[in-house]
Amino acid sequence: MGYGVGRWQDGEPEEEHGYSATGATGKVEVASSRSSSQTNTPERRREKASGTNPAADDGSGYSKKAFEAKLLEMGDKAKRGRWDISSREHLEWMKMVDAVNPRDIPEWLTYIDNNLDSNSDYWTRQPLLERLSEADLAAALSYAEGLPTRQKREWAYNIVINSWAKRDSASALAWARKLPKGNFRDQLINSIAYTVGQKNPGAALDIAEAEGLQKSQRWGWGYGQVFSAWAADDPLAAAARAAKLPSARTRSDAYRSIAEGWARENPTEAFNWVNKLDVGNKARIMDAVFSSWPENDLDNALAYADLIENKATKNQVLNSLYYRLASKDPQAALNLANTMPTGRNRTQLLENAVRVWAEQDRDAAIGYVNGMPEGQGKNRMLQSMLNTLANSDPATAMELAEAQPYGLKRFAGQIAQGLVQQEGALAAMDWIDTLPDGNAKRNAIQSISWQLVQEDPEAMMVWIDSMPEGITKRNALQNTIWQLSQEDPEGVMEWVGSMPEGSVKRSAIEHMRWQIAEQNPEMAAAFADTLPAGEARNNLISSVAGSWAQSDADAAAAWAKNLPEGTAKNNAINSIGNRLAYNDPQVAIKFAATVEDANIRKNLTQQAAQQLAVTDMAGAIDWYKRLPAGPDKDAGLQGIAQGMAQDDPISAAVFISEQPVGDAQNNAAITVARQWAQDDPLAAANWANDFQGDTRKQAVRDIARTWANLDPAAAGEWIFALPADDLREEALQNYVSSTSWQFPEYSAAYATALSDENRRHNAIRDAARNWLRNDPAAATKWLNSTDLPDEQKKVLIDQASQNR
DSSP states (O other): OOOOOGGGGOSOOOOOOOOGGGTOSOOOOOOOSSOGGGSOOHHHHHHHHTSOSSOSOOSSSSOHHHHHHHHHHHHHHHHHOGGGSOHHHHHHHHHHHHHSOGGGHHHHHHHHHHHSOGGGTTTTHHHHHHHHHHHOHHHHHHHHHTOSSHHHHHHHHHHHHHHHHHHOHHHHHHHHHTSOSSHHHHHHHHHHHHHHHTTOHHHHHHHHHHTTGGGSGGGHHHHHHHHHHHHHHOHHHHHHHHTTOSSHHHHHHHHHHHHHHHHHHOHHHHHHHHHHOOOTTHHHHHHHHHHTSOGGGHHHHHHHHTTOOOHHHHHHHHHHHHHHHHHHOHHHHHHHHTTSOSSHHHHHHHHHHHHHHHHHOHHHHHHHHHTSOSSHHHHHHHHHHHHHHHHHOHHHHHHHHHTSTTHHHHHHHHHHHHHHHHHOHHHHHHHHHTSOTTHHHHHHHHHHHHHHHHHOHHHHHHHHHHSOSSHHHHHHHHHHHHHHHHHOHHHHHHHHHTSOSSHHHHHHHHHHHHHHHHHOHHHHHHHHHTSOSSHHHHHHHHHHHHHHHHHOHHHHHHHHHTSOTTHHHHHHHHHHHHHHHHHOHHHHHHHHHTOOOHHHHHHHHHHHHHHHHHHOHHHHHHHHHHSOSSHHHHHHHHHHHHHHHHHOHHHHHHHHHTSOSSHHHHHHHHHHHHHHTTTOHHHHHHHHTTOOHHHHHHHHHHHHHHHHHHOHHHHHHHHHTSOSSHHHHHHHHHHHHHHTTTOHHHHHHHHTTOSSHHHHHHHHHHHHHHHHHHOHHHHHHHHHHSOSOHHHHHHHHHHHHHHO
């Protein structure tokens, strides 16, 4: 079987350039005012790391000792979670970063490498690296180049290049264009284009299209950002450019961003524009108009929403507007709700209004709801108030909850959190102990466990130990273990190790394994050796292996290969190979070749080949050509197909067409078709339609499923135009199944085209259930026109009526 792509093969391949951060040889020169002796090379940073922290004072107004103390403080807070750092602390830290002497920043970065957890990157390393990029670009690039893993290098290069692009986007773009083709290059150019788009959106799109980013999923967010900014200045020009985008998905994303940006400035014009659009997924675009409609014009928004013809879209928009109205003016929302007919919209508006009213005037809101007639409506209003009162007035919330069916079960967690905020964690514990065993108690414990660990970890451990065995105790462990594993991994291992064998201990190990493996893999490995054989031990060993490979792959591999034969050893080898594939695919390929188990070696070879194709396409193809025929080469082909198809499915199709006919080529072709369909389903479908046998069936099924979610109208037309055989029948059935929830009107149009009666009736029922929920009149008319038995039609219509 051949997989030629004809007209897509014209043009010469672009010359490949290397960059040292991925192991290639080429480098890009960057002008700098610093002498070469000051450059932060890996050797220079290692020399500095062996010494002390930077000198005592540089005249910045902050002593180096004070800077070091603040750095350690920020790192410690970041380790526990970003929520621990207040806006005031962040501003204070940024002032210190702005004051630091740029010549000292490389040393401070090395200090962070040696002393702080990687979770602190956002708060500590990133602002320093941005500052260094502004002051000495060459030094910043050198620092990024010298980092030990691919993940860290790419993270640092992103920061440096983004900073560079803000000052000189042309030079930054020229530098990025010399990188090897692949994900990382696209990611950097994507960021540069976004920066350019803040001032010149047309130029940003030119960059994206010149680089082929419009075919990449990674540029999806870039289109949104650029078109949103463009719409604020010239929405008609933005819309005209969006109409020329190559795929339905990118057009839809761009239209949504334009609608969002336009509506902030002129919502009625934006509405009229969207209302005239003839595109798939129009509801999503229309929703963007109303989500951006100004708060001071909600009455007008409600009037325009009433003009929407599609029932499902109208309901979605109205619900959003009702929520905004209730948040702004609950009394006005209540007045409006009382003029509406009974139904879901009225109920939701009342619930939102009561919830906000309870925040503003608790007694008045409670009095209003208590005056309602008994029934489901009153119960829902009370439950709505409980959502608010549980945090602000837990005592009142308790009284209301106890009077409601399932009230404590549903709101115990929120009440417990409110008690923590109002009276402290110990008061919440006392209240929880009065609850009977069951869902309410479990929910309450789980909701405050992380707060109690912050306040008094020893009290939390004692409390958990005192609980009887069961699901309540296991649930209480989850947040506790996660938090303690970051704060004190050695202590949490000792605590868990002392627990009796059983489900609680296994649950604890599962919840702590990632954290302790990341903190200290050697210690975690020793802890794993103390555990009995079983799933908990196997999973922990897998986590240890992956984390250890990040810092010392050789040591991790030596440890893993000395493990006893079995699942644990296989898990460890897989984890090491997975981590190596991302950090350094060439090393991962060599590691995979040493693995004895054929299946594991195949999987690791495939993953490494995929990553190598992403970072170094030419190198991947050269490596593949030198492989002898056999399972490893077949795995390499599959991996390369996956990696190439992510960014350049046309080149991947050409490459697959040149390979020997057989199962390996067939499987790779399916992979390419599946990935290609994400960006250009029509081109992928045209290519896959020439396949033969089972390969064609699998490719068509995958493309149809993907296309149906991107552009249901075009997908349906393509499937219906296929030859009338079993494949079309199966594709139509899958199409109805995948579109019936979100686009029932499309699925209905093709459900009746199925020739098999059982399949046809199943498809009709699927489409009808969802369409009746959103547009009962249209759905009922269509349903009555089908050949579904009358008694089944009646059941569907009656069920939909009861649920409205």
